[in-house]
């Protein structure tokens with residue numbers, strides 16, 4: 001088994017013409033843990049992963065595996081197992097897909113039965129993929145990533161569309177990889193989907209980093225607080241500061257460390273600031289996540 005190495009994203013930006021998909025993004029993913037890469041649709045997750053895997057060129061900054069870009073890895077398939085958008089030929093079996101891939105990429109096909117077993121697909125390996133459920137396709141995509149026995153896994157939305165049993169299974173699968181000391185990065189647009197599976201989170205919105213840290217640090221953030229917004233955010237910031245209220249700025253406004261919205265409203269009134277929003281942020285991880293990414297609306 002290849003050992004887990006850190007994924008390092010540093011000052012990464014990616015523009016598509018006038019669209020900024022990734023905007024000066026920096027974070028590190030450590031081995032031995034499952035890290036959730038989270039953000040609403042269009043936040044820039046897939047673009048970040050595509051740059052990391054050498055499928056897109058960065059406009060600025062770097063995305064490396066312990067300092068080495070994917071294109072310069074001596075044995076990329078034995079270092080990184082990646083599942084982005086998987087397309088399978090409906091008329092071929094899972095076993096055939098894996099064998100052909102192993103042969104084409106120079107990996108040994110001797111591991112095919114073992115990886116099929118590892119993803120729980122041994123009983124279905126000789127059936128045509130056309131008849132597979134979404135969950136079975138997701139498992140086959142994971143089987144590909146295991147063929148080179150890599151130390152790093154980069155998985156784009158692997159939980160999307162799984163039923164509760166599939167989610168339970170993948171949780172164990174990801175945690176096992178991490179326990180073996182591998183690096184596991186899993187993207188999702190729903191915190192609730194990966195919440196049970198991840199140790200760390202990296203949260204982005206509009207291509208920018210909103211938060212990175214342990215899942216429990218996000219939990220700490222989920223004490224009852226108040227959301228406040230104003231057409232004049234600098235004035236509201238000044239009013240909050242004058243009232244001694246701590247806050248962070250999210251996409252839907254300021255998240256104020258104060259459970260009572262009335263106190264925040266009073267601070268705004270004293271500062272002569274018009275409010276556009278004022279409500280209590282219910283405690284809970286998902287609320288905390290949504291307040292960071294702006295309610296998950298399309299950008």
Ligand SMILES: Nc1ncnc2c1ncn2[C@@H]1O[C@H](COP(=O)(O)OP(=O)(O)OP(=O)(O)O)[C@@H](O)[C@H]1O
Nearest residue numbers: 016019021039040041042043044045046047048189
């Ligand atoms: N090839 C491209 N050309 C132009 N714009 C692009 C291209 N790829 C991505 N974008 C834009 O970049 C932004 C980020 O998209 P990206 O797919 O990385 O987001 P995401 O977080 O992965 O969302 P999703 O889960 O919906 O794929 C979006 O505004 C998207 O429209």
